[in-house]
Amino acid sequence: MHPFFISVFIATNMKLAAAMDAFDSFMPYLLHLVLLYVFAGLFYFLYKYKSSGGGGGPTPNLPPGKKGLPYIGETLDFVLASRRGTPEKFVTDRTTKYSPDVFRTSLLGEDMAVFCGSAGNKFLFSGQNKYVTSWWPDSIKKALMDPSSVDNSSKEESTKLRAYLPPFLKPESLQHFIPVMDIMAKEHLNQHWSPYNEVQVFPLSKKYTFALACRLFMSVTDYDEIENFAKPFALATAGLMSVPIDLPGTTFNRAVKAGRLIRQRLLALITQKKNEILEKGKTVASDLVDSMLMDGMTEVEIGNKIVGFFIASHDTTSTAITFIVSYLSDYPEVYNRVLEEQMEVLRCKEAGEPLRWEDIQKMKYTWCVACEVMRLAPPANGSFREAITDFTYAGYTIPKGWKAFWMVHTTHKNPKYFPDPERFDPSRFEGNGPAPYSFVPFGGGPRMCPGKEYARLEILTFIHNLLTTFKWVKLNPNEKISYIPSPIPKEGLPIKIQPLLN
Numbered sequence: 210m211h212p213f214f215i216s217v218f219i220a221t222n223m224k225l226a227a228a229m230d231a232f233d234s235f236m237p238y239l240l241h242l243v244l245l246y247v248f249a250g251l252f253y254f255l256y257k258y259k260s261s262g263g264g265g266g267p268t269p270n271l272p273p274g275k276k277g278l279p280y281i282g283e284t285l286d287f288v289l290a291s292r293r294g295t296p297e298k299f300v301t302d303r304t305t306k307y308s309p310d311v312f313r314t315s316l317l318g319e320d321m322a323v324f325c326g327s328a329g330n331k332f333l334f335s336g337q338n339k340y341v342t343s344w345w346p347d348s349i350k351k352a353l354m355d356p357s358s359v360d361n362s363s364k365e366e367s368t369k370l371r372a373y374l375p376p377f378l379k380p381e382s383l384q385h386f387i388p389v390m391d392i393m394a395k396e397h398l399n400q401h402w403s404p405y406n407e408v409q410v411f412p413l414s415k416k417y418t419f420a421l422a423c424r425l426f427m428s429v430t431d432y433d434e435i436e437n438f439a440k441p442f443a444l445a446t447a448g449l450m451s452v453p454i455d456l457p458g459t460t461f462n463r464a465v466k467a468g469r470l471i472r473q474r475l476l477a478l479i480t481q482k483k484n485e486i487l488e489k490g491k492t493v494a495s496d497l498v499d500s501m502l503m504d505g506m507t508e509v510e511i512g513n514k515i516v517g518f519f520i521a522s523h524d525t526t527s528t529a530i531t532f533i534v535s536y537l538s539d540y541p542e543v544y545n546r547v548l549e550e551q552m553e554v555l556r557c558k559e560a561g562e563p564l565r566w567e568d569i570q571k572m573k574y575t576w577c578v579a580c581e582v583m584r585l586a587p588p589a590n591g592s593f594r595e596a597i598t599d600f601t602y603a604g605y606t607i608p609k610g611w612k613a614f615w616m617v618h619t620t621h622k623n624p625k626y627f628p629d630p631e632r633f634d635p636s637r638f639e640g641n642g643p644a645p646y647s648f649v650p651f652g653g654g655p656r657m658c659p660g661k662e663y664a665r666l667e668i669l670t671f672i673h674n675l676l677t678t679f680k681w682v683k684l685n686p687n688e689k690i691s692y693i694p695s696p697i698p699k700e701g702l703p704i705k706i707q708p709l710l711n
Contacts, residue, residue, distance in 0.1 A: 269599075269606035272322050274303060274313030282315025291692040296590065297618035300325070304619070310603035317346045321612045324602070325619040327626065327646035332602060333594055333615050334646070334654040341613055344595035351455070352445055352464040354513050380566070383662055386425060388563035390667060393421050394674040402706060407684065409701035410534050414527040417671065422522050426497040426515055427478060437474060441467035446520060468516075475512040483508070521660060525588035526667050528695055531702050532586040533579055533672060538683045538704070540633060547575050551676045564670055572669050577638040579668055583650045584621045585633065586696045591616035592652070620647040679706045 277283035283299075290299040303312045304325050311324050324333050333341060397417045402408050419439050423429040429438070448464025455462050483502050485491065494500040497518070501511045537544040554568050594613040599606060607613065622630040626647035627637065637643060651658035658664075684703040691697050 269608060270604070272311045272313040272603075272605040272607070273307035276313070276315040276320070280318050282318065282321075284316050284318075287316060294690055294692050296692050297622055300616060300618045308603065308605075311605055311607075316612075316614070317348070319346075319612045320608075320610075321614055322602075322605075322607050323614045323616060323619075325616075326623070327620055327644060329602075329619065330615050330646040330649055330653055333613060334652060336600075337594075338597075340596065340598060340600045340607075341594035342597050344593045344612055346593070348448065348461060348464070352448055352461065352468040354468075354516070380662070383666060384566040386663075387566060387569060387666055387670065389424065390421060390670040391564040391674065393417070393424065394671050398674055398678055402679065403708075405706070407703060407705050409703050411527065411531045411698055411701040414530040414671070415523065418523045418527045418530075418667065419519070421667065422519050424496075426518055426522075427482075428496045428498075429478070438471065441470045441474075442519065443467075445471060446524060471516065472512055475515060476508055479508045479511050479515075522663065522667070525695075526664050528586075528588035528697070529579065529583055529664070529668055530671055531698065532582045532696065533668070534675070534681070534704070535683070535698070535702055536578070536582050536585075536633060538681065539686075543578060543633075543635060547578055547672075548676050550574050551673050554673065555677050564673065568673075569666060569669055572673065574635065574639075575669060575672060576665065577635040579665075579672070580638045580642075580648065581633060581635040584627065584637075584648060585631075586690075587617040587621060587650050588695055589650065590618070590695065591649075615649070617649055620649065623647075676709075678709055680709050681706045 275283070277286065287296075287299050290296055300323065303314070303323070307313075309325055311322050311329060314321050314323060324330065337343075394417065397413075397420070401413050401416065416439075419442070420435055423435050423438065429435060444467035445464045448460040448462075448467075455465055479498055479502070482498055486499065486502055491499070492503075494503055498511060498515065501514070506514075537547060550572060554564075554571050558564075558568070592615060594615075596607050596609050596611045596613060599609050601607070620626050624630050626644055638648075642648070646653045651661040651664070681704040684705055685700060688702065689699045691699050
């Protein structure tokens, strides 16, 4: 698997209990730590054995760094850095101490090489299925995927899915989604925003993106049915970064139970749609599930992929929408320019006429703002790979079987690529924009996320409707951000809203 509908799927596996309070989400880690140290002796001997290469043979020139504690490695260091709001510190501390090109660590019980800078990004994106293949942690496979499919080759799955997705995500297909996105955004704002003077942006944006995914992927529009998927989905995604110890009371245990429930409900829905296709002799697909069924995919395959699509199209876009609203609140001059661009689009429309493809193409500055927001508050950290052969990078050997990790934090706030990196400046994305492989929320090069355009349409459509309906102010300008490890406003970004008088 790979970006938007895959890379972002793997990236967003890094999210911990976003919907839970800090106490609840952190306690399982304390339990994991105690349990791990009960068996520390066993893991230590295993760790030493792996570190020595299993006995015999020359020692390769591995990247500099350290593996941290037995089994858990530096996972807790990474989580704690994220919770302090400085996930990039985990990277910068190690690039300063070890190497600006690649360093060694251990995350989620795996030997891992973190590739840094635009050159590291380019190498991994270009080396897919030559040096590396897609990989996802056990926590994802056990929590969200069907057990009968968890041993499928990552390379095979990635190739199959990438071959399948483009028709669904081509401009000619996406154009048909825009009016649906627009109508649903209007309905969402009317139902969940208009009756109130104060709202929380983050949970409401998640409600919108999830409902939209249900509509476009499965033709599910009933509120109760959407909630039946949404509640266990939140529990499942909360455990994707947890240490995969399936004991009662742990975040991972809750995720596994929720994942099992999601698969049961998905299987029932997919089977129902399959029977309808057979009974009615249906030849035109109404949604993504129909398309997969007509292409001969099994119910289990479809279920796995739909789960991935939901994570990719829901979690990350809702985060991006939330922080766009936040940054527009902080920078009135940017807000005014975006508002004028959106009002100009609105003035060119007939009353009640939905947005079209050509309208989205006029929102150039708004997209520059969205990109600058995703640079400073990236919705996903990056993506994992697995070495399928020994290879050399920057003079260091990456052994076969090691995991590789590219992270947005090695470039997004690096002054080498973005001068004065903490400054909010959407003009960075005007003209030719940033240097290649330096701005990578959707991957890059041959591994550019195939769902980038879907995300762009979803974000711009929602922002257009929000800006042309309401004006707002933050209720807590000093609200803290919890990086778990993606950024989440701890209070959900509460704002006071007023109808915009046109």
